[in-house]
Amino acid sequence: MTQQSAPREGGDGFGPDLVEVFGPSQQDGGPELVQLLTPEGERVDHAEFRFDTGGEPEDEVIRGFYRDMVLTRRIDVEATALQRHGELGIWAQLLGQEAAQVGAGRALRPQDFVFPTYREHGVAWCRGVDPLDLLGLFRGVDQGGWDPAEKNFGLYTIVIGAQTLHATGYAMGVQRDGLVGTGDADRDTAVIAHFGDGASSQGDVNESFVFAASYNAPVVFFCQNNQWAISEPFERQSRIPLYQRALGFGFPGVRVDGNDVLATYAVTQAALQRARDGQGPTFVEAYTYRMGAHTTTDDPTRYRLSDDLERWKLKDPIARVEVYLRRNGLADDAFFASVQAEADDLGVHLREGCKALPDPSPLSIFDHVYSELTDELQTQRDGFAAYLDSFEGAR
Amino acid sequence: MTTQKVTLAKALNMGLRKAMEDDPKVLLMGEDVGKLGGVFRITDGLQKDFGEDRVIDSPLAESGIVGTAVGLALRGYRPVVEIQFDGFVYPAYDQIVCQVAKIQFRSQGKLKMPMVIRIPFGGGIGAVEHHSESPEAQFAHTPGLKVVACSNPVDGYWMIQQAIASDDPVIFLEPKRQYHADKAELDDTATPEPLLTSRVVRTGTDVTVLAYGPTVKTALKAAEAAAGEGRSLEVVDLRTLSPLDMGPVYESVRRTGRVVVTHEAHVNLGMGAELAARITEECFYSLEAPVLRVGAFDTPYPPSRIEEDFLPDLDRVLDAVDRSVGF
Numbered sequence: 001m002t003q004q005s006a007p008r009e010g011g012d013g014f015g016p017d018l019v020e021v022f023g024p025s026q027q028d029g030g031p032e033l034v035q036l037l038t039p040e041g042e043r044v045d046h047a048e049f050r051f052d053t054g055g056e057p058e059d060e061v062i063r064g065f066y067r068d069m070v071l072t073r074r075i076d077v078e079a080t081a082l083q084r085h086g087e088l089g090i091w092a093q094l095l096g097q098e099a100a101q102v103g104a105g106r107a108l109r110p111q112d113f114v115f116p117t118y119r120e121h122g123v124a125w126c127r128g129v130d131p132l133d134l135l136g137l138f139r140g141v142d143q144g145g146w147d148p149a150e151k152n153f154g155l156y157t158i159v160i161g162a163q164t165l166h167a168t169g170y171a172m173g174v175q176r177d178g179l180v181g182t183g184d185a186d187r188d189t190a191v192i193a194h195f196g197d198g199a200s201s202q203g204d205v206n207e208s209f210v211f212a213a214s215y216n217a218p219v220v221f222f223c224q225n226n227q228w229a230i231s232e233p234f235e236r237q238s239r240i241p242l243y244q245r246a247l248g249f250g251f252p253g254v255r256v257d258g259n260d261v262l263a264t265y266a267v268t269q270a271a272l273q274r275a276r277d278g279q280g281p282t283f284v285e286a287y288t289y290r291m292g293a294h295t296t297t298d299d300p301t302r303y304r305l306s307d308d309l310e311r312w313k314l315k316d317p318i319a320r321v322e323v324y325l326r327r328n329g330l331a332d333d334a335f336f337a338s339v340q341a342e343a344d345d346l347g348v349h350l351r352e353g354c355k356a357l358p359d360p361s362p363l364s365i366f367d368h369v370y371s372e373l374t375d376e377l378q379t380q381r382d383g384f385a386a387y388l389d390s391f392e393g394a395r
Numbered sequence: 396m397t398t399q400k401v402t403l404a405k406a407l408n409m410g411l412r413k414a415m416e417d418d419p420k421v422l423l424m425g426e427d428v429g430k431l432g433g434v435f436r437i438t439d440g441l442q443k444d445f446g447e448d449r450v451i452d453s454p455l456a457e458s459g460i461v462g463t464a465v466g467l468a469l470r471g472y473r474p475v476v477e478i479q480f481d482g483f484v485y486p487a488y489d490q491i492v493c494q495v496a497k498i499q500f501r502s503q504g505k506l507k508m509p510m511v512i513r514i515p516f517g518g519g520i521g522a523v524e525h526h527s528e529s530p531e532a533q534f535a536h537t538p539g540l541k542v543v544a545c546s547n548p549v550d551g552y553w554m555i556q557q558a559i560a561s562d563d564p565v566i567f568l569e570p571k572r573q574y575h576a577d578k579a580e581l582d583d584t585a586t587p588e589p590l591l592t593s594r595v596v597r598t599g600t601d602v603t604v605l606a607y608g609p610t611v612k613t614a615l616k617a618a619e620a621a622a623g624e625g626r627s628l629e630v631v632d633l634r635t636l637s638p639l640d641m642g643p644v645y646e647s648v649r650r651t652g653r654v655v656v657t658h659e660a661h662v663n664l665g666m667g668a669e670l671a672a673r674i675t676e677e678c679f680y681s682l683e684a685p686v687l688r689v690g691a692f693d694t695p696y697p698p699s700r701i702e703e704d705f706l707p708d709l710d711r712v713l714d715a716v717d718r719s720v721g722f
Contacts, residue, residue: 210459
């Protein structure tokens with residue numbers, strides 16, 4: 001790997017250098033990181049963002065987050081095991097990103113719409129998507145088993161960053177529907193686009209920033225910076241903290257501790273509300289770490305140090321909530337046992353359900369290519385059906 | 396108003412206006428489509444009458460235009476996007492091929508993608524490079540897209556409305572050299588033929604000439620010239636390139652036994668190749684000669700001073716007709 005030169009020194013007529021503006025690169029996310037619950041499980045205040053549950057009992061909400069994160073992790077663990085057993089072709093792991101996804105997912109209102117990547121299993125959980133439906137894509141029996149319009153949760157998008165434009169356009173539609181800034185909490189609608197640090201280099205993502213800013217679209221760009229785009233470290237994508245890019249596009253950006261579910265919830269909630277109020281887009285950089293591999297086909301030992309992983313283990317998103325709940329007597333053993341039991345049930349549901357997912361019929365290849373089968377495809381379908389029938393004992 | 400003489404540009408403008416009047420969910424988006432009315436003036440006056448929320452000047456980013464149109468369609472709108480010139484569609488290629496074309500299939504019909512992507516295509520206007528391309532085969536090769544090409548004002552008026560009414564994404568190709576060329580009598584009370592149909596536009600008995608978009612006019616001129624020499628050409632305006640409507644083509648070929656296909660796109664793996672293959676499969680025993688193709692050479696589009704040498708013209712079509720008859 002070629003060594004890159006350090007950011008240019010200032011004082012040459014081009015203004016201050018990057019280090020002067022943004023400070024040195026920070027492995028811990030830097031001083032700008034919004035945090036409300038430390039890795040040690042201590043609640044801390046932040047000048048701009050506070051954990052506001054909108055009148056719901058705080059302890060109950062935090063216990064709910066804990067449950068969501070444990071179950072989300074269980075989905076990930078089970079799916080990874082199912083891949084190892086040959087039941088899934090591949091699985092995109094989210095280990096370590098539970099707080100970023102649950103915090104963002106729980107900040108949504110029912111009317112908000114989510115455009116996910118292929119790793120948003122925790123957000124899907126928050127939207128009420130049956131985790132079994134997530135497995136279909138990775139098993140190869142469908143390309144997304146849920147109804148996006150029913151769950152307000154779009155299809156997983158494999159082409160990196162493409163969905164950020166869809167989110168922006170959808171948000172432009174929300175504007176045209178008159179559902180921004182009415183003051184009616186049940187109607188005002190925000191859209192959230194998920195993507196990662198790798199996607200931040202994509203043209204589509206940058207174009208979505210331009211369009212969203214230009215039209216003041218009610219969209220939140222939620223970037224989980226998990227430090228790795230398969231084998232490429234974050235530094236290959238950007239020389240400045242990602243959230244700082246937003247300013248150049250003309251809207252605010254904020255970096256939040258993505259392993260802190262309270263802070264992620266608070267920041268995302270504020271960003272979504274800005275959107276619903278008609279104040280336009282916001283960039284949220286959830287600073288986190290991909291504890292697992294990119295997918296089950298990947299081998300991170302080829303490109304990153306185990307030291308890194310060990311350091312991030314100390315910032316585990318679930319452990320800090322458990323410490324907080326236990327230390328403050330907000331949850332007892334029975335609670336933790338019940339969540340564990342629920343996770344075990346979910347595991348059974350996924351293991352048994354996955355193996356029972358039916359293969360689609362060969363003739364379904366022709367379904368829904370168009371709103372109606374064309375004559376051309378009807379001819380191909382008839383020919384294929386006759387061919388299949390020509391085998392002895394067929395059907 | 397019932398009938399008036401209009402150009403293709405005016406007919407498309409009228410068709411867009413009618414579609415917007417009929418359905419408040421129809422939106423136009425593209426570069427310079429607002430105040431300017433588009434570089435070819437196809438959307439002239441529409442922003443003034445329908446407002447900036449429905450006729451949207453976009454930032455200069457084609458992937459952004461198509462990608463945000465996907466989102467608008469998912470929200471229940473019927474976006475009609477204008478790609479300013481054929482050669483500028485490629486930045487949007489990923490969105491068109493991977494997203495627009497596949498969303499219905501991936502969602503197993505739970506999501507619809509009613510989008511029209513208008514592309515002025517073809518050459519003959521003396522433009523600089525990237526302004527005269529014919530990319531239709533690249534889209535016709537993509538399942539999930541419908542690809543149509545109008546050739547005259549009357550079709551332009553009806554086909555754009557039919558494309559907008561379609562629940563499937565439609566690549567709508569407009570022969571730019573025809574925009575302001577010939578006027579035709581448009582009766583807006585007539586009943587149009589369905590969108591996905593081909594049509595015999597001149598009957599004949601000796602050779603079938605298949606054409607679409609800008610080459611329909613070329614084919615008709617060739618037929619006129621051939622008639623002077625006692626040779627009868629039948630001309631089919633394909634109108635739809637994906638799916639193809641082969642019925643009228645097969646019917647014609649079974650009568651004439653000879654086929655010449657002409658398009659401005661490159662010959663190699665162009666529409667002509669697919670048409671030749673299908674005709675051979677279905678009309679093998681009716682053919683008196685191989686299907687011949689007259690298209691652009693398999694080179695990049697040349698500087699415009701020699702574009703007429705590069706593009707098929709009346710003489711090259713007649714040359715192919717001669718070769719077919721003499722086979």
